[in-house]
Amino acid sequence: MRSRAPLAEVRSWPEGIRRRYRSLGLWTTETFAGFIEDRTARFADRLAAVGTDSLGAQHHWTYAELARRARGAAVRFQEIGVAPGDRVVVALPNVVEYLEAVLGLFRLGALPVFALPTHREAELTQFCTLADAAAIVVARDPGDADQTALLHTVADRVAAHGVLPPLVVDVSDWSRGPGSVSPAGLPLPAHDAEDVAFLQVSGGTTGVPKLIPRTHADYLYSVRESARICGLDTSTVQLVVLPAAHNFAMSSPGILGVLHAGGTVVLARDPSPRTAFRLIEAEGVTHTALVPPLAQAWVSAARRRAPDLGSLGVVQVGGARLADSVAPQLEEVLGVRLQQVFGMAEGLVNYTRADDPVHLVHTTQGRPISAEDEIRVVDADDRDVADGEEGALLTRGPYTIRGYYRDPRADADCFTADGYYRTGDRVRRLPSGHLVVTGRDKDQINRAGEKVAVDELESVAVAHADVLDAVAVGVPDDYLGERIVLVVRTEPGRPRPANLLDHLRASGLATFKIPDEVVHLDELPVTAVGKNSRRDLRRLLSAHLAADRGDPS
Numbered sequence: 188m189r190s191r192a193p194l195a196e197v198r199s200w201p202e203g204i205r206r207r208y209r210s211l212g213l214w215t216t217e218t219f220a221g222f223i224e225d226r227t228a229r230f231a232d233r234l235a236a237v238g239t240d241s242l243g244a245q246h247h248w249t250y251a252e253l254a255r256r257a258r259g260a261a262v263r264f265q266e267i268g269v270a271p272g273d274r275v276v277v278a279l280p281n282v283v284e285y286l287e288a289v290l291g292l293f294r295l296g297a298l299p300v301f302a303l304p305t306h307r308e309a310e311l312t313q314f315c316t317l318a319d320a321a322a323i324v325v326a327r328d329p330g331d332a333d334q335t336a337l338l339h340t341v342a343d344r345v346a347a348h349g350v351l352p353p354l355v356v357d358v359s360d361w362s363r364g365p366g367s368v369s370p371a372g373l374p375l376p377a378h379d380a381e382d383v384a385f386l387q388v389s390g391g392t393t394g395v396p397k398l399i400p401r402t403h404a405d406y407l408y409s410v411r412e413s414a415r416i417c418g419l420d421t422s423t424v425q426l427v428v429l430p431a432a433h434n435f436a437m438s439s440p441g442i443l444g445v446l447h448a449g450g451t452v453v454l455a456r457d458p459s460p461r462t463a464f465r466l467i468e469a470e471g472v473t474h475t476a477l478v479p480p481l482a483q484a485w486v487s488a489a490r491r492r493a494p495d496l497g498s499l500g501v502v503q504v505g506g507a508r509l510a511d512s513v514a515p516q517l518e519e520v521l522g523v524r525l526q527q528v529f530g531m532a533e534g535l536v537n538y539t540r541a542d543d544p545v546h547l548v549h550t551t552q553g554r555p556i557s558a559e560d561e562i563r564v565v566d567a568d569d570r571d572v573a574d575g576e577e578g579a580l581l582t583r584g585p586y587t588i589r590g591y592y593r594d595p596r597a598d599a600d601c602f603t604a605d606g607y608y609r610t611g612d613r614v615r616r617l618p619s620g621h622l623v624v625t626g627r628d629k630d631q632i633n634r635a636g637e638k639v640a641v642d643e644l645e646s647v648a649v650a651h652a653d654v655l656d657a658v659a660v661g662v663p664d665d666y667l668g669e670r671i672v673l674v675v676r677t678e679p680g681r682p683r684p685a686n687l688l689d690h691l692r693a694s695g696l697a698t699f700k701i702p703d704e705v706v707h708l709d710e711l712p713v714t715a716v717g718k719n720s721r722r723d724l725r726r727l728l729s730a731h732l733a734a735d736r737g738d739p740s
């Protein structure tokens with residue numbers, strides 16, 4: 188039988204820099220397994236988590252219960268053959284078993300690979316193959332034939348890459364069963380805190396999403412600092428409406444920040460204002476994190492319904508640019524303090540601070556977590572620009588990766604020779620250190636905070652027999668920030684491919700990558716060297732769409 192490969196080598200920080208982070212006390216010897224044991228013992232009787240399981244039953248778990256379940260999950264994984272060091276793809280919605288499974292994997296010493304529940308065959312195959320995953324964890328819906336087919340397809344595609352297909356672990360059996368065993372003696376995994384603890388997925392600028400290796404030491408540093416900056420303590424009740432596996436919901440300060448501080452995590456199964464407002468009232472929620480479109484949806488729903496949001500103190504907004512005009516409305520209508528968050532799964536996270544002047548909170552995306560975060564804003568030749576001027580954002584620091592997982596080409600493109608990560612974002616830095624996000628260099632669409640690599644979508648579109656060429660562009664949208672418009676060129680005189688959207692769906696792309704609109708053109712604008720010109724296309728589309736709306740030109 189073929190066996191799983193050990194974790195591949197990852198590009199790490201130079202030894203001198205590692206020593207510096209250790210000696211400054213930023214990196215400690217704490218590992219995730221130790222973190223879980225320590226916090227669950229320290230806060231044993233406090234309420235840790237509230238949410239529904241995948242079959243719809245409500246749960247309220249104390250920290251002691253969470254510890255028992257994490258150990259139980261660790262044993263379940265161990266019994267089916269998952270070993271410390273193995274990678275396990277987690278593809279779960281915001282159900283309580285997510286916490287059970289993830290903490291269980293950490294407790295065992297296996298490495299979660301954090302997929303999103305909206306990822307489909309294309310992405311899941313990529314993650315399982317690249318990570319050589321021992322298992323994939325899902326909440327199986329017995330009535331959903333598509334999901335069963337999807338898991339078979341993933342197994343087949345992974346096998347076609349010469350990799351052992353992952354075992355499928357169905358967490359919906361967990362709540363149905365008699366409850367898991369509680370082995371007191373489960374040993375702590377023998378990990379070094381500077382080992383990789385898990386893999387997260389990048390939004391991706393080229394091809395399918397890349398995997399991001401994060402270590403215990405770097406990530407737990409960002410968790411502790413985030414919890415401190417955001418003022419979390421045992422009285423914090425954090426509502427999680429964004430996908431739990433996204434970096435924002437996980438650690439900015441997110442679920443892990445709350446567990447670090449001894450507060451309560453409330454998982455919302457869906458992000459609608461109706462569900463969220465009900466949970467805020469019922470559970471006395473104090474904090475939550477939203478992407479800009481949700482923030483806007485909450486503001487308009489709150490105007491209509493006047494819910495009781497009295498307990499809610501802070502609403503964080505991040506993942507995409509919040510319009511300056513929405514910021515004051517949000518504070519006024521929801522009766523909360525806004526905190527802007529500009530982060531990335533690769534590392535760097537910026538927060539506006541509680542004592543920042545209002546205009547900075549309303550118009551900037553915050554400043555970095557750490558004095559050790561190195562920020563450069565550069566021109567096209569990588570020369571630093573002056574504060575206040577726009578440029579490309581480069582960064583390195585104690586919790587920003589130095590390389591992706593098994594992707595040397597992406598490493599060459601996305602990191603400078605001296606280890607700075609090229610974020611692909613355009614920013615202005617103010618003298619106070621606050622960053623204003625002004626745009627983006629990367630070929631990516633940010634649809635409601637979800638990132639879509641344009642070339643991934645385009646390559647699937649051109650695989651359709653009747654499509655000669657395709658270009659995906661993000662078109663400004665009042666609600667989504669950007670919506671996905673796919674422009675296709677077809678053979679003149681031939682009928683337009685009617686089933687293009689079906690073709691895209693059938694290819695197994697994540698649901699959020701499916702275009703909002705398809706536009707057919709006989710010719711695509713090209714640059715001087717004959718490449719498709721996204722800029723001209725964007726301009727052409729804006730004019731086209733403005734004309735459709737009847738806007739004055």
Ligand code: OOB
Nearest residue numbers: 434435439505506507508528529530531532552624
């Ligand atoms: C967060 O992480 P990712 O990895 O999904 O996406 C990172 C990218 C950034 O490079 C930037 O392009 C965009 O998302 N972004 C923002 C933003 N926050 C993220 N663009 C403008 N304004 C903002 N406030 O999205 C993420 C990770 C941790 C915390 C928060 C967000």
